Amino acid sequence: MSMFSRTDTSFLGRWWWTVDRGLLAAFILLIVFGIVLVSTASPPVAETLGLDSYHFLKRHLVMLLPAVGLLVGISMLSPRAIWRMASILFIASIAAMIFVLFHGVEIKGAQRWIHIFGFSLQPSELAKPSFAIVAAWFMSRQKENAKFPGNLIAAGLCFTTVGLLMLQPDLGMTIVITSIWASQIFLAGFRFRILAIFAAAGAMCLGGAYLFFEHVRYRVDRFFKPESGDNYQVDRSLEAFQNGGIGGIGPGQGTVKSTLPDAHADFIFSVAGEEMGLWFVLIIIAVFGFIVWRGLNRPTTSDNIFSVLAVGGLLTMFGLQALVHMGSAMNILPAKGMTLPFISYGGSSILSLGFSMGAVLALTRRQVRGSVARAGLSSKTRVLEAGNQS
Amino acid sequence: MIFLKQARRHAIKLIGEKSSSLDLARGRLVLMGACFIFAYMFLAARAVDLMVIQGKPAALADNGVVQEETAGATGITRADITDRNGELLATTIKTASLYADPHLISDPQKAAERLAQIFPDLEYGETLRRFQKGGRFVHLKYSLTPQEQHEVLKLGEPGLAFKYEDRRVYPQGPLTSHFVGYAGTENQGLAGIEKSFNELLAQGKPVALTLDVRLQHALRREMEKAVDDFRAVGGAGIIMNVNTGEVLAGVSLPDFDPNAAIDETSKKMFNRVSLGTYELGSVFKIFSTAAFLETHNVGMNASFDAREPIKRGRFTINDYHAEDRVLTIPEVFMYSSNIGAAMMGQAVGTDRLKDFYEDIGLTEKMSFEIPEVGKPQVPHPWREINTLTASYGHGIATTPLQMTAAVSSIVNGGYLVAPHLVLNKKAEENAQDESLRVVSPQTVHRMRQLMRLVVTEGTGGQADVPGYRVGGKTGTAEQQSGRGYDQSQLLSSFVGVFPVEKPEYAVFIVIDGPKPTKKSYGYATGGWVGAPAVARVIASMAAVLGIKPEKTSEQADLSASLKQYVTVKGHD
Numbered sequence A: 001m002s003m004f005s006r007t008d009t010s011f012l013g014r015w016w017w018t019v020d021r022g023l024l025a026a027f028i029l030l031i032v033f034g035i036v037l038v039s040t041a042s043p044p045v046a047e048t049l050g051l052d053s054y055h056f057l058k059r060h061l062v063m064l065l066p067a068v069g070l071l072v073g074i075s076m077l078s079p080r081a082i083w084r085m086a087s088i089l090f091i092a093s094i095a096a097m098i099f100v101l102f103h104g105v106e107i108k109g110a111q112r113w114i115h116i117f118g119f120s121l122q123p124s125e126l127a128k129p130s131f132a133i134v135a136a137w138f139m140s141r142q143k144e145n146a147k148f149p150g151n152l153i154a155a156g157l158c159f160t161t162v163g164l165l166m167l168q169p170d171l172g173m174t175i176v177i178t179s180i181w182a183s184q185i186f187l188a189g190f191r192f193r194i195l196a197i198f199a200a201a202g203a204m205c206l207g208g209a210y211l212f213f214e215h216v217r218y219r220v221d222r223f224f225k226p227e228s229g230d231n232y233q234v235d236r237s238l239e240a241f242q243n244g245g246i247g248g249i250g251p252g253q254g255t256v257k258s259t260l261p262d263a264h265a266d267f268i269f270s271v272a273g274e275e276m277g278l279w280f281v282l283i284i285i286a287v288f289g290f291i292v293w294r295g296l297n298r299p300t301t302s303d304n305i306f307s308v309l310a311v312g313g314l315l316t317m318f319g320l321q322a323l324v325h326m327g328s329a330m331n332i333l334p335a336k337g338m339t340l341p342f343i344s345y346g347g348s349s350i351l352s353l354g355f356s357m358g359a360v361l362a363l364t365r366r367q368v369r370g371s372v373a374r375a376g377l378s379s380k381t382r383v384l385e386a387g388n389q390s
Numbered sequence B: 001m002i003f004l005k006q007a008r009r010h011a012i013k014l015i016g017e018k019s020s021s022l023d024l025a026r027g028r029l030v031l032m033g034a035c036f037i038f039a040y041m042f043l044a045a046r047a048v049d050l051m052v053i054q055g056k057p058a059a060l061a062d063n064g065v066v067q068e069e070t071a072g073a074t075g076i077t078r079a080d081i082t083d084r085n086g087e088l089l090a091t092t093i094k095t096a097s098l099y100a101d102p103h104l105i106s107d108p109q110k111a112a113e114r115l116a117q118i119f120p121d122l123e124y125g126e127t128l129r130r131f132q133k134g135g136r137f138v139h140l141k142y143s144l145t146p147q148e149q150h151e152v153l154k155l156g157e158p159g160l161a162f163k164y165e166d167r168r169v170y171p172q173g174p175l176t177s178h179f180v181g182y183a184g185t186e187n188q189g190l191a192g193i194e195k196s197f198n199e200l201l202a203q204g205k206p207v208a209l210t211l212d213v214r215l216q217h218a219l220r221r222e223m224e225k226a227v228d229d230f231r232a233v234g235g236a237g238i239i240m241n242v243n244t245g246e247v248l249a250g251v252s253l254p255d256f257d258p259n260a261a262i263d264e265t266s267k268k269m270f271n272r273v274s275l276g277t278y279e280l281g282s283v284f285k286i287f288s289t290a291a292f293l294e295t296h297n298v299g300m301n302a303s304f305d306a307r308e309p310i311k312r313g314r315f316t317i318n319d320y321h322a323e324d325r326v327l328t329i330p331e332v333f334m335y336s337s338n339i340g341a342a343m344m345g346q347a348v349g350t351d352r353l354k355d356f357y358e359d360i361g362l363t364e365k366m367s368f369e370i371p372e373v374g375k376p377q378v379p380h381p382w383r384e385i386n387t388l389t390a391s392y393g394h395g396i397a398t399t400p401l402q403m404t405a406a407v408s409s410i411v412n413g414g415y416l417v418a419p420h421l422v423l424n425k426k427a428e429e430n431a432q433d434e435s436l437r438v439v440s441p442q443t444v445h446r447m448r449q450l451m452r453l454v455v456t457e458g459t460g461g462q463a464d465v466p467g468y469r470v471g472g473k474t475g476t477a478e479q480q481s482g483r484g485y486d487q488s489q490l491l492s493s494f495v496g497v498f499p500v501e502k503p504e505y506a507v508f509i510v511i512d513g514p515k516p517t518k519k520s521y522g523y524a525t526g527g528w529v530g531a532p533a534v535a536r537v538i539a540s541m542a543a544v545l546g547i548k549p550e551k552t553s554e555q556a557d558l559s560a561s562l563k564q565y566v567t568v569k570g571h572d
Helices: A013-020 A021-048 A056-073 A079-103 A123-144 A150-167 A170-189 A192-212 A214-224 A233-243 A268-276 A278-301 A305-329 A347-363 A379-389 B001-054 B108-118 B122-133 B147-156 B173-180 B191-194 B196-201 B213-229 B281-295 B327-335 B337-349 B352-358 B384-390 B398-412 B425-429 B443-455 B526-545 B560-565
Strands: A106-107 A111-118 A119-121 B088-100 B139-143 B160-169 B189-191 B234-241 B247-253 B303-305 B310-312 B315-319 B326-328 B469-481 B483-496 B507-513
Touching: A013 B310, A021 A056, A021 A278, A056 A192, A056 A347, A079 A123, A079 A150, A079 A347, A079 A379, A106 A278, A111 A150, A119 A123, A123 A150, A123 A170, A123 A305, A123 A347, A150 B196, A170 A192, A170 B001, A192 A214, A233 A268, A233 A278, A233 A305, A233 B001, A268 A278, A268 A305, A268 B001, A268 B310, A278 A305, A278 B001, A278 B398, A278 B425, A305 A347, A305 B001, B088 B147, B108 B147, B139 B147, B139 B526, B147 B160, B147 B173, B160 B352, B173 B191, B173 B213, B173 B247, B189 B191, B189 B425, B191 B196, B213 B234, B213 B507, B213 B526, B234 B384, B234 B398, B234 B526, B281 B327, B281 B337, B281 B352, B281 B398, B281 B443, B281 B469, B281 B483, B281 B526, B303 B337, B310 B384, B315 B337, B315 B384, B326 B327, B327 B337, B327 B443, B327 B560, B337 B352, B352 B384, B398 B443, B398 B483, B398 B507, B443 B469, B443 B483, B443 B560, B483 B526, B507 B526
Parallel strands: none
Antiparallel strands: A106 A111, A111 A119, B088 B139, B088 B160, B234 B247, B234 B507, B303 B326, B310 B315, B469 B483, B483 B507
């Protein structure tokens, strides 16, 4: 903490004293947990696939460098720079998503990936945070200028993205994007009546997905009627938690990782439960809870509606992903393969998280104000200031 | 100014709207945060539910694998039972039982398929179903052979594991089944030595028996042949060391394989040697004759009128090999005259005969090292008629084993021996010093002579083994069926001793329910059924024990001096 003096007005000094250091520490903690868990969970998976034991661990570490770089680097940017980056990224990811429809690599029945530099990238991973920021910007523009059709544009972007995702098809990502947008229209102050209509529409879409996508129906049926078929992954996962107990069976001692094909990614929480036990599981849950709570409360001191919407959208994405991952592993939600943010192995998802949580850190930085107290500003100055900040 | 005012009002309105929407957004942010916190708390509660309430007990969770079970609770392996030469009769081996931990099985289909190839009785579909049912323990197979275990290990399937258990094995199979007995699945003795020496064995102390598997084989083989040849129900056979009472071999047919599943209700389980009691018939003439010679100082030419059957109330005593004349003692014995024997018994007297039977251990339950010991059925009250019938072995039922021991006690020189099964070399050395004398040396000599005469001239001719001087006595008893005796249900026996001048061994074989055959010219008597079997056993024993044959002239034969009292009838 004594890295920078309070009065340090250098760029880094200002960053250090304005950034949410608690949030930053929580992200770093998750990354450390992630390294530990990927290093224990991934070797059996890699060996099953006939790869070098440390294949996934090495790639995870390689991907963490740019991800941490993004996390810290983005957190230093101004809101304007962030939305500019986000718009470029969003356009690029939409283009890439159209590209994967025609030239993507099919993995496990879905065309989601493109290969770059030996890594498979999932454009939709980058679409998520950039959508959250771009949509927040358009919606906040309408707050500034009621005539600007920002809400409509945001809705249009949402449906475009969702449409492209459904073509892959990627239901999980669809739900995340929709939830981001839903959280933003909620924060933007839509009346509950309108929200209820949206919620009903969303529920109908989910019902439609249940009816039209066989794998969705399968997963949901298994969740509500476990005896209806093979629940292999979830059963293994539940046994892992039961074996773990309070103290866990010890790091590296677990067995669930050798029976689950996605132990290093979609079921890493189960590995944590088996090997580290309840206390560790509770710590992980607590860290996620801390991040979401702290992140969502911090903008309450902000008077920038863009920041509020963007942070709300990004943390919804982050918190929801964690919720679905942990909920699936403990069978309180239908099994949906989602990575546990910062902990699971996952190349493009780690980069995407670095970017999005960097943006959260940036947008929750305490605003640098002049020496003038807020109450003493003339109305004109405040109008101007508000305009500048948008 | 107006423009400025308007602009200012507009600005205030804008600020107001903006700040109110910001307040709203902040409020809703907190609400969202609260929803997330609530959801995470639910996750945490679920984690506690899964990991503590439904959690596995510590022992299981210890390393996620079912712990290998160690031998017994005590950790001591049940000790061996051996024969007198150290051949294993019962031993304990560690066998691997195969089980699966379905949770560790990487590919249930493949595993089930491969298992079906190794164990044809593990059906693919059933095994797969059990693997997929979940749980942590699926028992697959007990007691694998090392070869099978090797095959399973070669599959390299981490979900298949072995439990090592002590298993009682009887390398000789059915050979000694009625004496060694058997142990249950928990390795506790349930019959035979396994039961009576359960505690010692469980403490790891081995037990050596007096049995000799080589003699056991010979006895069992020849008895099986007799049972087969005469389509009999079963039989009992004993080889005894007449000087010590050691049971060198004991066979009860039919027998059972203690390695296989045990059906306790099966007739095969019945020990005819020490548990079954039978009216053994004419072999008892050894005892009545010995009692007579012991109590009457007469020459061997003393005679008995066997022309008329003895009638006592509703009983009539007839001779099977009727001679219809006055018979000398040797004749009574060699032709097995019931009338003569009854008259000898009568001469001895009820009290003295009863006492004599008691002295040589025929009336009380014998002491023997296994739990399967039968109590003789002795007439009660013992009237004169009982004395008459007991003289030729009817109306008194004993176990074949105690009968053999009683014969041994007479031919060994007159020292009482008790049958026993557990080897105790020290006790054998001074056995005779401590023994009680039951008959005088003179009676011993006469009985040896008489028994030799049975083989050289009498009913036991087929028991002769050239060079080994077998003496003996035939027995053919009708078995009680309902209230009377059934002439077609015989107990045909022969007790042989050799070498007759100073017997070392007694061999007794009794065959239950032999049917006459063409080969035996329609006979199923002790002389035709028991005697040849005993002869074959003795021939085998001589080879196994390395007893050299001795050529003796007819004049030097023990029975030679008795021939003067015998009128040999012409051949049948």
